[in-house]
Amino acid sequence: MVVLWGSNARETHPIFFHHVLRAVRAGARLVVVDPRRTATAEFADLWLPIDVGADIPLAHAIAHEIIAAGLVHEEFVARATTGYAEFAAQVADWSPERAEAVTGVPADLVRAAAHAYATAPKAQLCWTLGITEHRSGVDNVLALCNLALLCGHVGRWGSGLSPLRGQNNVQGGGDMGALPNRLPGFQAVTDPEARTRVEAVWGHPVPPEDGRNLTEMFAAMETGDLRAVYVLGENPAQSEADVTRARRLLGDLEHLVVQDLYLTRTAELADVVLPATAAWCEADGTVTNSERRVQRVRAAVRPPQGARDDLAILTAVAERLGTPIGPPDPETMWDELRRVSPLHAGMSWVRIEALGGIQWPCPSETGLEPSFLHGRLWADDPAERGRPAPFSVVEWVPPADPLAADFPIRLTTGRRLDSYNTGVQTRRFSSPLRFGETVDLSPADADALGVAPGEVVRVVSRRGAVEAPVRIDPGLRAGLAFMTLHFGDDVDTNRLTIEAVDPKSGTAEFKATAVRIERIPAPVGAPDAPPAR
Amino acid sequence: MTDGAGNPAPAPGATVTVTVDGRTVEVPDGATVLDACTAAGVDTPTLCFGDTITARNVCRICVVDVAGSRALVPSCSRRAEPGMEIGTDTPRVRHARRMVLELLASSVDLSLTDHVEEWSIRYGADPDRFGPDAATVAQPVKVDNDCFVRDYSRCILCYQCTDACGEQWQHTFAIAIAGRGFGATVSTEHDVTLPDSACVYCGNCIEVCPTDALMFRTEFDLRTMGAWAPERQTRTDTICAFCGVGCTLTLHVQRGATDDEGDRIVKVTSPHGSSVTGGNLCIKGRFGAGHVHS
Amino acid sequence: MSDVRPTLVGVPVGLPVTRPRRDALLPALHEAHDAAGWLAPEVLDAIADRLGLGRAEVFGVASSYASFAFTPRSRRLRRVCTDVMCTAAGAVPPGADEPGVVASPCLGRCEQAPAVLDTEGGRAVVPVAPAPVPQPVSARTLLRRVGVVDPASLDDYRAHGGCAALAHAGRIGPAAVRAAITASGLTGRGGAAFPAGRKWEAVAAASGAPKYVVANADESEPGTFKDRVVLEHDPFAVVEAMTVAGYAVGAEVGYLYVRDEYPEAIARLEHAIAAAETAGLLGPDVAGLGVAFRIEVRRGAGAYVCGEETALFASIEGFRGEPRTKPPYPVDAGLFGRPTLVHNVETLANVLRILDPDGAAPETKLFSVSGAVDRPGCYEVPMGTTLAALLDLAGGVPVGRRLQAVLLGGAAGTFVPPGEIDVPLTVEATRAIGATVGSGAVFVCDDTTDLAAAVLGIATFFREESCGQCVPCRVGTVRQEEALHRLVHGRPLGSVAEEVQRLRDVGAAMRDASICGLGQFAWNAVEGAIDRFGVFGERS
CATH class of the missing domain: 3.40.50.740 (Rossmann fold)
Structure with missing residues (x-):
């Protein structure tokens, strides 16, 4: 089983995703947690449509269900971890129903994902910037680590936790x-x-x-x-x-x-x-x-x-x-x-x-270590097992840029398949897939705003505004918008984002900006739009 | 468990003994007849067989004689079975290989396909014997994007590109075999251009194409200009910089004809044995290198 | 191995995904084609999107079938058979100025040659013709209900001995059924003559579920129509035989793959299946035996190659009808990669004969006799009957004509000269004279038949029907037709001898190196016509 949490690997790590597809073809289940129904989600057995920044409540609710259903790997938890009691006490409050109210993920889906993860013989939990580009980025990661510890999905071949790095080094x-x-x-x-x-x-x-x-x-x-x-x-x-x-x-x-x-x-x-x-x-x-x-x-x-x-x-x-x-x-x-x-x-x-x-690790010039880490946690000998892995009690911190009546839409950011970061390198090759920066809107929001694909609108946050053409993406739920950082010379998306920083990692909350979309009135004196035929 | 062809999973460590042209060879259980021929030191021609795609055995040039089998057997996909008696140079085998070469070369442009000349001599193939009016698949080159071109007059229908685009690697399904018989061709839906198709320009089809029907636009343009110069080309393996997966890129670099003319990355491939890529890349790795020339 | 592809098209937010059933593709194509008369690009794309398949794949599959049109065409069609038998009987391909009239591969109505079929939205317009079975009922076993019972009536079927074999099978149990099939020595009637009992035992012994029973009713060999007679006039027999087979090998699902040229057969089979379901003969508890079995009818779409069992599987699964390499054999990895028992209709009809509670009647063989005889039609004769006797049964060549040759086994068969018609129609005896029983097609040529033209027609047929997968067949059938075209028109490339040698070279490669029987047998009739009849002035 593979869980991709806050990762659109199909577009951002295409060759890694080949390996995922090969596993799926061989019978592995794929669970994707993402606010958007991404190209990755389209291959999933389960897609959990999470509201941006609600990762900790969702992880807690999954843990809650695993514990409530008696699916905890008790032997592993007892031998190789610490802090379970405190952790269990904390997630006891996070029933799937309570989490549904703040994550947007239906409780049934939370349960389905919890059971699938806990009962999988092997499970790999991978994440990308959807987890880390939040002001609670480190705590988000710890919340995922808790799930792996709960089920013993760590330290064995095919089971583990893996951040998918965005850059080659x-x-x-x-x-x-x-x-x-x-x-x-x-x-x-x-x-x-x-x-x-x-x-x-x-x-x-x-x-x-x-x-x-x-x-x-x-x-x-x-x-x-x-x-x-x-x-x-x-x-x-x-x-x-x-x-x-x-x-x-x-x-x-x-x-x-x-x-x-x-x-x-x-x-x-x-x-x-x-x-x-x-x-x-x-x-x-x-x-x-x-x-x-x-x-x-x-x-x-x-x-x-x-x-x-x-x-x-x-x-x-x-x-x-x-x-x-x-x-x-x-x-x-x-x-x-x-x-x-x-x-x-x-x-x-x-x-x-x-x-x-x-x-790595590769301490010796003879032989190679296993390709996974933390295998020691499964050792029978306590000395070899070493320091147990701690559960973390982490509290949910909602995104720093709250939605409000004047900023009702949640803008999140990410990459597209053919482009890379600020586009310094990728804009220099001719990609047939590229269409420049857009603000991607859900069909429902585009309808409500009365905007058509290609229409240039103003995207306004509490910090600034940019103008970009609209693209309608049926993979977006109402209230969610998407932009990239690839075309800063044309559309300076980072004028919108908030410098709200995770105190532990120093990473800013690129993934959660509150915006509103404004139609741009035709300039005074400009010719009217041609009449509809 | 079965492999892609529905064969049972081999027993690890077990071996199978067969004879190839009378010589006894031992190969691991699960090995193909082609593996056995190679183990016996026999060079077997292959065209549609690729090392990253499940064998389709459609070109039939690798056929061998197996005792007890009425028809010839495709060595690339048939499992070696205990006691198999394999003949690789019988008159039937030589004839079939010769005819495959004649049939293909009389209908498809094989001028960029490796080994064809050597095999044609070996098997005495004379593709001209079908006359000047023999039907061919000649057609204009499809040039519809800046990444790569498709010249289906070079296509032998090996199915590797469609399998690479489909469920063996890429799962994009932008191309498939359409039509049937001699009119069968690799096609997008309704033959729309690649920019109108589902293509994501990973170029994993180019990687597996054995006849250069699929070609980098850079190579195509240089060839058209008469500036393609293999003798000035080098290949260097490095790591792609566009994400954290660490795909090995083999950069095919053409040195400038003069010292003033800079180096140019003319093609990017990936080693088929790479545990990271299996020979596959994405659009950025395959085509995104141009920035170093700007 | 699961099908991995994007699946969320049209799936509501957040719900678990049901992976698409790719095997819904061919029925979806038919539905759209029946509705509009052709498949518009946007219709194909919509089907792809709905099923979660690649648009290119759907186009690729659709364009591999001759039944589908991709430019606007009337729903109402007159299909004119332009195959060897009907051409010999004077059929002329429709011209471009005849809208709604299309050339068709063999319609399986050779007894009516030249045959036409009128359809509207894929359904037959005119009622089914009476069964072309000239023999009296007393002379028939497999065909004993044909023309006798009302094919729409389960009661009538029961009244004429129907369902007795199933009941008998239920009494003796699956193992005894398989033993009976094995003991009977029944061999497959599709042409390969493989012992049926070995297949039944192998599928029963294969591990895991599901397993499948597939009825190959894609009777596409030109000159063959015996299965159509059974399908149209005794449809419950096919349903019952498949059910017995499913019971005996442990399969719960059967597929009945019928060629597109048999719309009446499809309608009657669908009716029979529905009636059997209502009567509890199909469904979760078959006839109170405590086993489940259901049957799905799948309609072919104009591809001869789909009569090859692995191509037929591919077609059902929603892929292009392309044969797969054997091994693995269907009993190990057949439909959907699962153990599969596949038989043609005549073989299945024999299952009921063998399991007759009153004891098995002697073995018979069905033949489709067409061409220059007085009484063309479907004949059932005791195993071992000679070709001469069969021709006599059919009334012999018309008065004043002389027998020139018999094309035995259809396009994939070979021409038998008059001097050899005393051959018993068994696999072994025909093989001994270099011929084959094949599908049981018997096309009689008298002295007015242009053999060279017939040979060229056969070559054209194979070129048109090659799926295109393997080189020897894809290019070889083209080169064969080109050479024959030159010879027939007296314009050989070099000498006639050179041209014939070219044919031999191509033919040998097709026979030795093609993936499936289509390519392997594409040179048979041509070779025979050259060697035994000297059609091009060369006799070996």
Whole structure:
């Protein structure tokens, strides 16, 4: 069984979805939780049409039903988890009927999904940004983890929890320590043992406290604590929620360095632009995919004149700063990582090549670990089992941007099949599927507003307004609208979104904006529309 | 449990012993007759057989003689059975292979199909013997989008593209076999253009096409201009950057004819053995690489 | 293996999804075609969307059938049979200036050659002709009710011995029924002559459910109409025989696949099934035996290849009628990939003979006799009757004419010269003279018949009916027709000998390397005409 929660994998992870389809063809059930009846939902046995931001109540109600129906994997819960009693007490209040009132998901469907998940011999629960791009993003994830623990759907082949990463190296970036609270190998900055290990290799002390995440950086720009920023391969002037504010803050910096392939909106604000190469085809190195597989990228194309690869730029900058960090050689860098990160110790460059990628953990150069994590939780020996997995008591926090009479429509955002993020790369190829930015409305709302497909309307949120043509999507329920962030140059969707941030992850609530749709009156003096024939 | 062809699941670890042209070979249970021929060191021609699609055995060039079987047997899809006596070079086999080559080459443009010349010599095929008026499937190339073109005068109806588009991989069902007999063709509904069809431009049909009937627009344009230069092309495996799945891309790069002329990604494929892709990609991976040239 | 495809078209928000039944496609196409007379693109697309199938797939399936029109056409149609037998009898293909008149593959009315069939919305317009069975009732076993009972009356059927076999089967139990079939030595009458009992035992022994019984009533071999006689005039017998088979092998569902050219048979079978359901002979508890069985009629759509059992399965399942490679055989993986017992109508009729509680009558064989005889029609003769005796029964060639050849086994059969008509009509004896009983089609050619034209007609038939799946048949049937066309018109490419050699080369490849019998036998009649009759001046 596969659960896709807040994921339109058919369009956003098409090749992952091939694997799902193969499982479905072999008899696996597919449950899709999504506010929209997406292309993914169309392949599902069950589609749970959830109201945006109601993930925690839905997860709690599913847990409630699993417990009420006696479907808890009691042996696993008793041996391998903690906090069950508190968790059970909390979800006891969340009957499917109560949840229906706030999630919009019919109680019968909640029950059906609960039974299907709890009784499946194996179940994989996957999510994407529909879960994480909320101000309760981390708690949303924990609520899903609770379900897996409840049913023992973790730590076995074919059963587990999997965030589907949106970019080819989100996982790798974090693994390499490109997080404010992590060292390479996903080791905590606050862990003295890890710090010692890293310091021994680097020959420098590592500050023992967490750094700032992106949101905190913007907050620090606001207060003036952060005055210089070095941006690599990001386009926050277009990708941030509430971009008006983001652009103001970036523009007010004393010094902004941007390293990118293109002169992006962010680069336009920079004092210094460092032209980089396309890491995936003009440079050598590694990336790590959603299944923690470290894979080799290779230079296939000679870069344009003047562009240098990220490693060359970074080592050169370090050199200028008086702190050489080694030669700009990817394999040397990689070997350094292997010395500081036990997860990667066994992955020699040669081995990664030979095996076509290796999943971490890979502590040893001989042998491979199982492809799934947390298998230890099933061990008979308590010592081997180790620290039990905790249930989390998480409270529902509704979206920060409430619906109201003047903002009655819930706008959610996501990707389309042929485009990627702010479109910096994908708009440069001619896609027969592309039709530009639209505001997708349900047939019912389009009817009520009296708007026709293609008609340009104004979409207004509490923060700003954009104009976009209407597209009618029968997969949308009344009250739900959809836009992408792909065409920011034409339609700046992020003028609408809210900078309401998850305090734990720093991710903004891109998925839940309250808007209204306004028809645009014909300008005064403009010729009238042609009369109907 | 059965496989796609309805055969029972093989017993793991078990083997089957057969003879190929009198030589005894042992192959794993579940292996095909083609596998057995390969194991015996016999080179078997195949056209419609692809390594990522369940064998359809429609081209019939891989047929072999199996003792006890009245008709010849398609080696690509028949399971090797204990004691099978397989003949790969009998007069009947040679004749059938020769005729398949003659029938196809007299009706379809095989000029871009690998091995045809070599096999035609091996089996003595003379496709011209049916005369200048022999019916063919010649027709104009379908050029209706910037991603890829469809030249059905090169189509041998191997069914791989429809299977890849359909339930073996993509589940898009944008193309199917339409019509019947000699008039059968791969088609969208009512032969509408791809932009009017359900096509999502994953290009997984191009990946499996054995005759280059389906071709990247880049390749088609370069060939048309006379600028297609395989001798200046390299292939490099890397990882797609457009999501977190980590699909291996094989970038086919054509070096510029001069130092001033830049490199160009002319085609993108994926290794069929990749555990992530199985040879498949989506529109972004297959066709979205152009940004590095802009 | 389930069918995986988008399914939510038209499904209300949030409800669990019922996956589409792809096998609803062919009936849906017929319904739309009957209503409008043709299939408009938007109608096809709407069917695809409703069933959750790809639009290209639906177009692909629909366009593989000759019955469907894709440009506007009248609901009222006159189908003119242009097959070998009717052409020999003077049938002329309709011209383009005759709206509502279309050429048709063999209508299975060869005894009326040249045959026409008038339909409106797929239903026959004129009432069914009397059964073309010239023999007296006393000489018949399988046909003993034909022309005797009212085919619409279950009571009449019962009054003439109907339902006795089912009752007998219920008394002796499934294992004994299978044993009786095996002991009888019954072999399949579709042409392959495979022992029926082995199929019954294999399906019964196959594990799992569901299992299926399929009646192949896609009697498409040109010159063959014996099954039509049974279907039209003794429909309850087919229903009863399928029910016995289902009971004996443990199948709860039967499919009765009838060709589109038999609209009266379809109507009468549908009536018989409904009557049997009402009487409790079909349904959740068949005749009080405690087993369930139901029958669905499926209407073909003008594809000869669907008479091949695996193509027939594909057609029922909603795919293009394309044969599948064997093995696996239907008893292991047949309809919907499940164990399936498939028999043609005549074989099923024999089941009732074998299970007659009064003891099995001696074995007989049905033949469809057409062409140059005085009394064309359907004949039932004891097994082993000679071709000469059968021709005598049919009155022999008309006075003043001379027998030139007998096309035995239809288009897939072969021409038998006058000197060999003493051959007993058994599988073994005909094989010994290089011929085949095949479907039991007996087309008699006298000295006025143009054999070369008939051979070219056969080649055209195979070219038109090739499904297009495998190369030897798809291209080979074209090359065969091209060469014959040149020969018949006296314009050989090179010498006649070269042309004949070309035919031999193509024919051998079709026979050896085609997927199914269509391609494998597409060269049979041509080869015989060349070798035994020297139609092109060459005799081997």
